[in-house]
Amino acid sequence: MIGGNQINCAYCDNEKLSKNDIGLNKKLIHPQIKRMMCLTCMAEYFESTEEELKEMIERFKQQGCALFG
Numbered sequence: 238m239i240g241g242n243q244i245n246c247a248y249c250d251n252e253k254l255s256k257n258d259i260g261l262n263k264k265l266i267h268p269q270i271k272r273m274m275c276l277t278c279m280a281e282y283f284e285s286t287e288e289e290l291k292e293m294i295e296r297f298k299q300q301g302c303a304l305f306g
């Protein structure tokens with residue numbers, strides 16, 4: 238595999254955000270977000286849980302959102 242810039246969480250030491258993590262950042266925060274958060278940090282930010290965020294990702298996927306894969 239060539240390419241695919243590795244994106245790390247800007248707020249903690251989590252590395253390599255997945256396509257779905259990145260998609261959720263863009264969907265929930267801003268389409269041109271520069272400082273990405275991992276699911277753990279997003280859960281804290283939205284006062285939610287990682288499980289809820291994962292369910293959200295599944296729902297966006299089912300809607301056919303191109304940000305998720």
Ligand SMILES: [Zn+2]
Pocket residue numbers: 246247248249250251274275276277278279
């Ligand atoms: Zn994080």
